[in-house]
Amino acid sequence: MLSDDCLFCKIIEGKIPSTKVYEDDKMLVFKDIEPKAKVHLLAVAKDHFKLLADMNDEQAELVKYMLTKIPAIAAANGCEKGFRLVINQGEDAGQSVFHLHIHILGGETLGW
Ligand code: 5GP
Ligand code: ZN
Numbered sequence: 001m002l003s004d005d006c007l008f009c010k011i012i013e014g015k016i017p018s019t020k021v022y023e024d025d026k027m028l029v030f031k032d033i034e035p036k037a038k039v040h041l042l043a044v045a046k047d048h049f050k051l052l053a054d055m056n057d058e059q060a061e062l063v064k065y066m067l068t069k070i071p072a073i074a075a076a077n078g079c080e081k082g083f084r085l086v087i088n089q090g091e092d093a094g095q096s097v098f099h100l101h102i103h104i105l106g107g108e109t110l111g112w
Contacts, residue, residue: 003048008099012046022073027066029073032103039078039107043070050098051089063100070104079106 002009010016011030018030021041032040045062049055055063074083083106088095 001048002046003099006048006099007097008042008044008101009048012044021077022069024069026062027069029070029104036103037105037107037110039074039083039105041074041077041104043073043102043104044099048099050095050100052087052100053089055100059100063102066102070102074104074106079104082106084110 002012007016011018012028020028020030022029025046027043027045029041029043032042043066045059045066047059047062049059052063070085071083083104086103086105087100088103
C-alpha cells in the first residue's frame, strides 16, 4: 500500500516527476536527484514501509524480487563493470526518506 505523505510514494504515483529507468508492477528505479556517484539510481518497491525490520513476508519477497532484477538494470544503465548497493536504515545511517529504497551506485571506480 502507498502512503499519501511519502515522497517516494508520490514519485511511484507520478505526482512528483522523476527520471525513471525501469518500472514494472512491483518496483520502480529512478535517478537520484543528488547523485553521489556517476551512476546513482534508487530502487523502490511499490509498497510503503520504512525498514527491513518492519517487513512482512510479502514485503521481504518484494525486496528479494528487487535484488534479482537490479543486476541487469544496473548493467543497462552504465554499471556493467560493477556497482554498490546501499540501504540506509534509520537515523545513524542518515536515512532521509522513510520508504525503503536501495541505492545503486557505480559508473566509475568507487573510492569508499
Ligand atoms: P536516504 O538518505 O534516505 O538513504 O536516501 C534518500 C535519497 O533520495 C537521497 O540520495 C536523495 O538525494 C534522494 N532524493 C531526495 N529527494 C528526491 C527527489 O525528489 N527526487 C529524487 N529523484 N531523489 C530524491
Ligand atoms: Zn512511500
